[in-house]
Amino acid sequence: MKHTLSILVNNHPGVMSHVSGLFTRRGYNIDSIAVGVTDNADVSSMTIVLNGDDFIVGQVKNQLLKLPDVLKVQDMAYASSVQRELVLISFSITETNRSEALTICNGFDVKILEITEDSLLIEFSGNSRQVTNVISVIKPFGIREISRTGQIAIAYRNQNAV
């Protein structure tokens, strides 16, 4: 089962290798990792998506909390948090399929960043399933380049609404 961990860490050099190293060392598999500084310049937020049962995730949390630079670890339940990924895709189009491509983009709420004679550059954000879905729909056109962020997440303030 996939779990999303939101981790607050001290914004020091080396913290990233402490955290990511912990996963490789203890044999846990990470699907994605996304890092950014928070409103406090001394603190970074990491979102890690990993596959594992509750036992594994419990172990990961315990081991993370032993790192001196880790301030907080939160296991984000899917229903009680917003989870987003961003993808940039450059793909080929021809005169004959150009309008089909544009229709798809409109339908998916995709942002168009650049149009050339034979290519489109688009931006899309959504949850992992939606991003994967967009990629699979675009794929037949011929993807030239793709760049996908890891997942980021934040918990809803009102947890009772779930």
Place this chain on the structure above:
Amino acid sequence: MSSTTEAITGGRLMVELLEEAGVEIVFGYPGGAILPFYDELYHSKKIKHILVRHEQGAIHMAEGYARSTGKLGVCIATSGPGATNLITGLTDAKLDSIPILAITGQVSTDAIGTDAFQEADIFGITIPITKYNALIKKADDLSRHFEEAIKIAMGGRPGPVLLDFPKDVQLEKTTVRKATSLKIAPHHYERPKVKGDPQEFAEALNQAKRPLLYVGGGAINSFASAEIKALAEKANAPVTTTLMGLGAFPGTHPLSVGMLGMHGTAYANKAVLECDYILNLGARFDDRVAKYQDFAPNAVRAHVDIDAAEFNKRINVDYILHGDLKDAIREILPFVKGGDRTSWIDNIQSLKKNHPLDFDNSGDSIKPQDFLHRVYTKTKGEAIVSTDVGQHQMWAAQYYLFDKPNTWLTSGGLGTMGYGLPAAIGAKFGNPDKMVICVTGDGSFQMCIQELATIAQSNLGVKILLFNNNFLGMVRQWQELFYEERFSESQWTYNPNFVKLAEAYGIPAMRIEHKSEIDKGVDFFLKDNGSALIEVMIPAEEKVFPMIPAGKSQQDLIEFKDLGKLKK
């Protein structure tokens, strides 16, 4: 924060911080990238520096010092190879939770990352084997990193920390200095409040008919011996200890069933099978003790530990108390009732009688078990004993009974051959008035044998009990039992003359081979508090029993008397 008005160099500041924290002794080896620090150390009147022969020796000495005194052990090395020679010791200290501060020289900050002479990324290399590490990029950052390092090394579950100290930062001037109240004395740091329900915990114990206490190395780090004894006596519960926990509960106490696990006593391991309640006090259900989920199959399991990550890590438990062991037991004690457990205690006594530690002492050859027992008797069990790793380590754990904590120094988690001699040296520096004995084998001894020179140079009284069977005995034992006697590369076809070797370092030495020489040998070895080496020739085929074969559980324990069955 307070600042000194006068700017001093990073090297000077490091020396002053060590002095203020109460560090009296450091073990190290100088080299290019750490010279500015050594130049400042030269002026220190408070810190004694022990010049070793190899950095691995330095860190094991720091470990022996730390384990035998409860204080922080400090070691120093230069950059590159000096620093990488600390790796084994850092890993050892991490696994056995020994508080160590390692200070390493580093190439100047402008040369970092250029593959400079004697450059190694020791910060990166030591991430997984330290509790905390830092590369000090500016002298202004030093006191902050130093404080973090000491607090983390000594606080909570202790462990090794490393400060990587570039040469130019050692020379850089700074006025930034935190006013600290750091002390390397044991149990100085504030302990977290105990989390959990001590009453519920005690109730489970009260309901047990056949309780067993299982005590680990955490009991030593927590200085919880008195509390454990009080708990055992109040609950009338037998006590078994892990290899790391030896000495935390008196080995001679009527409630002691000795060590459990792979080479533990048969009665301790049988008690694990029969108990209906097992209370883990600062141990970690290590795989040499608890291989499978069916560990203590008939028991309710309870666990007290300072490290929350240890709960349910390998073996699931029913009750958890998170916190310092000493504090936790103090909270449990008032709720503990002294139940009538006569039949359980009688049962334990009959297990002890029917399944004693045993070996064949007929014939003319000297048996290590017998010799260790005599050393134990002669020293009245009051020596500090360090060991290397292998058969001799297990015999020492079985036949030397430890009544006090901090008197047993062994590499438990990592199983580091070469640990014993330097650990004994470190312990002797920390306990000059006590007898310190290193029990070693002809394999392990040669892994840090160069530290004989440190003994000689410091005029130190360290006793070395060397069991020589011209084999890697434990490897040989496994090959005999599980590899159809194919002794692949376990025999030393050449060994030096250990007596002459010791004498070359000015250490009186003697070799004995026959039973008739035992008394003479013991007298020679223990006649005063000075250094001595005794080489005891033992039969290569002598094995450590009992034994739980690798991958098996307590049920599969092989005793000495079962050997015939096993061989068929």
